[in-house]
Amino acid sequence: MAVNEKVLEELLNRYPAKVKRNRKKHIIIKDAALARQEIEANTRTIPGIITNRGCAFAGCKGVVLGPLKDVVHIVHGPIGCAYYTWGTRRNKAKSEDPTKNFINYCVSTDMQESDIVFGGEKKLARMIDEVMEIFKPNCITISATCPVGLIGDDLQAVAKAAQEKHGVPILAFNCEGYKGVSQSAGHHIANNGLMEGIIGQGDWEEAPGKYPINILGEYNIGGDSWEVERILKEIGYTVIAVMTGDGSYEELKNAHVAELNLVQCHRSINYIAEMLEIKYGTPWLKVNFIGIQATIDSLRNMALYFGDPALIQKTEEVIARELARVEPIIEQYKKICQGKTAFCFVGGSRGHHYQGLFAELGIETVLAGYEFAHRDDYEGRAVIPEIKPDADTKNIPDLHVTPDERRFRLKLSPERMEELKKKIPLSDYKGMNIEMKDGSVIVDDLNHFETEEFIRLLKPDIFSSGIKDKYVVQKMGIPSKQLHSYDYSGPYAGFNGAVKFAEDITMAFVSPTWNFITPPWKNKPLLEGIVAEGGCSEC
Amino acid sequence: MLDCTPKEIKERTGGVINPAKTCQPIGAMYAALGIHRCLPHSHGSQGCCSYHRMHLTRHFRDPIMASTSSFTEGASVFGGGANLKTAIKNVFAIYNPDIMAVHTTCLSETIGDDLPTIIRTAEIPEGKLVIHTNTPSYQGSHVTGFSNMTKSMVNYLSEATLESKKEQVNIIPGFVNPGDMREIKRIVNTMGIKFIMFPDTSGVVDSPMTGEYVMYPRGGTRLADLKDTGNSKVTIALGSYASADAAGQLERKCGVPAVILKTPIGIKATDQLLMALRSQFAVEIPYELEEERGQLVDIMTDTHFHFHGKKVAIFGDPDIVLAMTEFVLSLGMQPIHVLTGTPATGGAIGTMVGNFEVEVQELLQEAGITGKVKAGGDLFELHQWIKNEKVDLLIGNTYGKYIARAEDLPFVRMGFPILDRSIHSYLPVVGYKGAMRLLEMISNALLERADRDARDEDFELVM
Numbered sequence A: 001m002a003v004n005e006k007v008l009e010e011l012l013n014r015y016p017a018k019v020k021r022n023r024k025k026h027i028i029i030k031d032a033a034l035a036r037q038e039i040e041a042n043t044r045t046i047p048g049i050i051t052n053r054g055c056a057f058a059g060c061k062g063v064v065l066g067p068l069k070d071v072v073h074i075v076h077g078p079i080g081c082a083y084y085t086w087g088t089r090r091n092k093a094k095s096e097d098p099t100k101n102f103i104n105y106c107v108s109t110d111m112q113e114s115d116i117v118f119g120g121e122k123k124l125a126r127m128i129d130e131v132m133e134i135f136k137p138n139c140i141t142i143s144a145t146c147p148v149g150l151i152g153d154d155l156q157a158v159a160k161a162a163q164e165k166h167g168v169p170i171l172a173f174n175c176e177g178y179k180g181v182s183q184s185a186g187h188h189i190a191n192n193g194l195m196e197g198i199i200g201q202g203d204w205e206e207a208p209g210k211y212p213i214n215i216l217g218e219y220n221i222g223g224d225s226w227e228v229e230r231i232l233k234e235i236g237y238t239v240i241a242v243m244t245g246d247g248s249y250e251e252l253k254n255a256h257v258a259e260l261n262l263v264q265c266h267r268s269i270n271y272i273a274e275m276l277e278i279k280y281g282t283p284w285l286k287v288n289f290i291g292i293q294a295t296i297d298s299l300r301n302m303a304l305y306f307g308d309p310a311l312i313q314k315t316e317e318v319i320a321r322e323l324a325r326v327e328p329i330i331e332q333y334k335k336i337c338q339g340k341t342a343f344c345f346v347g348g349s350r351g352h353h354y355q356g357l358f359a360e361l362g363i364e365t366v367l368a369g370y371e372f373a374h375r376d377d378y379e380g381r382a383v384i385p386e387i388k389p390d391a392d393t394k395n396i397p398d399l400h401v402t403p404d405e406r407r408f409r410l411k412l413s414p415e416r417m418e419e420l421k422k423k424i425p426l427s428d429y430k431g432m433n434i435e436m437k438d439g440s441v442i443v444d445d446l447n448h449f450e451t452e453e454f455i456r457l458l459k460p461d462i463f464s465s466g467i468k469d470k471y472v473v474q475k476m477g478i479p480s481k482q483l484h485s486y487d488y489s490g491p492y493a494g495f496n497g498a499v500k501f502a503e504d505i506t507m508a509f510v511s512p513t514w515n516f517i518t519p520p521w522k523n524k525p526l527l528e529g530i531v532a533e534g535g536c537s538e539c
Numbered sequence B: 001m002l003d004c005t006p007k008e009i010k011e012r013t014g015g016v017i018n019p020a021k022t023c024q025p026i027g028a029m030y031a032a033l034g035i036h037r038c039l040p041h042s043h044g045s046q047g048c049c050s051y052h053r054m055h056l057t058r059h060f061r062d063p064i065m066a067s068t069s070s071f072t073e074g075a076s077v078f079g080g081g082a083n084l085k086t087a088i089k090n091v092f093a094i095y096n097p098d099i100m101a102v103h104t105t106c107l108s109e110t111i112g113d114d115l116p117t118i119i120r121t122a123e124i125p126e127g128k129l130v131i132h133t134n135t136p137s138y139q140g141s142h143v144t145g146f147s148n149m150t151k152s153m154v155n156y157l158s159e160a161t162l163e164s165k166k167e168q169v170n171i172i173p174g175f176v177n178p179g180d181m182r183e184i185k186r187i188v189n190t191m192g193i194k195f196i197m198f199p200d201t202s203g204v205v206d207s208p209m210t211g212e213y214v215m216y217p218r219g220g221t222r223l224a225d226l227k228d229t230g231n232s233k234v235t236i237a238l239g240s241y242a243s244a245d246a247a248g249q250l251e252r253k254c255g256v257p258a259v260i261l262k263t264p265i266g267i268k269a270t271d272q273l274l275m276a277l278r279s280q281f282a283v284e285i286p287y288e289l290e291e292e293r294g295q296l297v298d299i300m301t302d303t304h305f306h307f308h309g310k311k312v313a314i315f316g317d318p319d320i321v322l323a324m325t326e327f328v329l330s331l332g333m334q335p336i337h338v339l340t341g342t343p344a345t346g347g348a349i350g351t352m353v354g355n356f357e358v359e360v361q362e363l364l365q366e367a368g369i370t371g372k373v374k375a376g377g378d379l380f381e382l383h384q385w386i387k388n389e390k391v392d393l394l395i396g397n398t399y400g401k402y403i404a405r406a407e408d409l410p411f412v413r414m415g416f417p418i419l420d421r422s423i424h425s426y427l428p429v430v431g432y433k434g435a436m437r438l439l440e441m442i443s444n445a446l447l448e449r450a451d452r453d454a455r456d457e458d459f460e461l462v463m
């Protein structure tokens, strides 16, 4: 059954009036015939609604900062927030020097009641001293949790004093959980801090190799960025920095030498992409390494940007070889997956990215959405001028950068830039909605009630989301695939990732475990045997 | 692995590195799930609720439902009263629980929201209930949060309505798995004693697969039973950190005497539980349980050479670690490093908790063992202890796996949380059966290591 406006209205009618009015604006049924379909996003979740959303701290420390492996990340606050962001996101990292890899450490000031009453600045300063003495990192970040802002600890001042004392960059992030309306606020805060405090601090004036690029918004979940780098390096690119999966302070500080910035997760990192363009004249390219065709398109767009025939040729060679290798495998899996339907509800970019990969397996996405995206992630960046900042977004300061006098250099002539923009998503993102089929449902900040209801209406064959709704859906007998953590599998990016994904999704469909849900006695009358015996006189 | 941890131990005062505890609200949320048809509610920003649900879900691999007040900056400045009132209205309208159990977070605590007043002036539908507890994350640990929510159940719900007490026992199981709660209930049932267990998360976070999702599964303590706890003859609180406070409150409020015991992990603590029930209710221990005990002792004696004299490090929640220390001592093992992240004083000043360091040290002294014992410690320090004095086995929650790998130690997972293995929440570690299971885990870990390390000529068929 498809969802039409009437069915949707009935569903919404079960909400209290105020909630209905709000939620209605966050749900659309795709209709390409309409000139435009506006969706509300990045606004407050109504109290009491069971949402999947997290907080600014999660977006800042958990998502953007956490993966930087040679940095010690101090969480300033009571213990919980640090604890929950310790090893739970699967952003893998490896280091040549294991004594400079802090990824498995969790550092918290563990504020106690007296710190809340009398202030926690002194304790934080002691923690910084101890971290310097024990770990000797090249860089430290400090992330604030909810109570810190309220009690008025001046993180920036503590960080500044410590930086002078220890002679390494110490960056403070005021990413208290109540800021903004979701993780998204934290991405922005982290972007600002990295741009101000790390990027461009290195002394490289030139890239150490050909076709230098940065990969932005790639967090190496399950090893994704290693697969992407495998392909890019073979083609001949020089990867300067990955932001921030398996990333490091040492790489990030020289990110200014890249000639192109790739943007994988637009939501979490577009601020840096834009600032790099203003400050250094480096354009960004929206890429998507999830799915075979999306990977191929991204590789071709990159080659076109650099415009070097040798690079273009090498790109085609690698594509042809990889395709010949993976296509036959995918075909096998497709036989099982063909004709099935999926829900795809993930953070801020994967709700879009995975649809192509599902389609390659013959699976149609009938409902998609984001947990914490903005309107531009749905409708494309063209709507940005229309988005009116509200009280919650105004609380997150914008960082205004200006062209770097020494290092700003236009990487392309304005004419070439315009010409390319017509062909490839250069410094632009068209959003998710445009790629969705008519009649499919788009839901922003999908909540528990709607999850249950839409599943009942659309009966998808697979549900992809996170850990909090996974088992809800599985209890209904529908396999659920975590697309934040990949259910501890992966990588899912690039060519090898597509194969792994196909294997995992197929496994979810063919697992015999689903066949045992109904006990054999449920459909059999208890006295059947006796009745049959009594009534068998005829035979 | 953990290559940045130095052997040399220096005093630290700036906080913790690699914690062995987390914050109060997650414990309160877990306890609240142990009430039938209850929706836990987190009064703070969304992030806390999201983290607690995620972590509980990862441990139990079952749906963990909870709502949040979704604070924004405005609420942090003006207080969260309006948010909570809206939340209460929406929760009952949309998710229809019988009861909402609200806990605070460090944000609403720092603001100082007055929950009783907010709840009193909120619109609560006829026949529905809202209870609350204060869970400031800057005190105690997740165990304290569990204790606080359990105590609030008594404060709000328990009533002494009869002249004389009923022949029934209240059992507060503490912060343990539903598999443990089921086992404790089986033991008390086998003894033929009427009981009320609260909170009881069995049937809630270990619910069966039926092809249908129900938001409020069959399990959880019934509200009528919670009320009736005030009429019971005695309360047995298992684990002083998680359960004693609620039992004490029930004694003060309804005159139900409190008996505080260890979490029944291992033979001695299980014996004590049975003896307490036996004397309180004057019932003999049925053969079924005596047989189980006999089997356990049989296994212990038959295989003592698998584990005797081995050095162990144990970490985790105080009630669990204390009982586990006692158990490994009864096996002839040597627990030389014993640590909990929960601070010694547990919760707010004046609450009833045990005294972890003193109690563990007493156990060690009795056995003639010198060991390091610490409350309020962290895993960074535990790792350093191990670097300075090696052990043969590490016992603790999932986070121990990094230390186990770094130091190449056999590792037995127990406690909360276990995120990298499944099924643990269904099977007990309490009672005689649970002790057998633990013994199997310990022996297997040690024997598998012996097999792994044996030279070909020493590789044995029978061990």
Ligand code: SF4
Pocket: A077, A078, A079, A080, A081, A082, A145, A146, A147, A177, B023, B024, B025, B044, B047, B048, B049, B051, B104, B105, B106, B107, B137
């Ligand atoms: S903000 Fe406080 S209550 Fe929330 S997760 Fe962090 S420590 Fe726990």
Ligand code: SF4
Pocket: A063, A219, A265, A267, A268, A346, A347, A348, A349, A350, A484
């Ligand atoms: S890909 Fe999704 S989960 Fe990852 S950072 Fe972007 S929005 Fe967050």
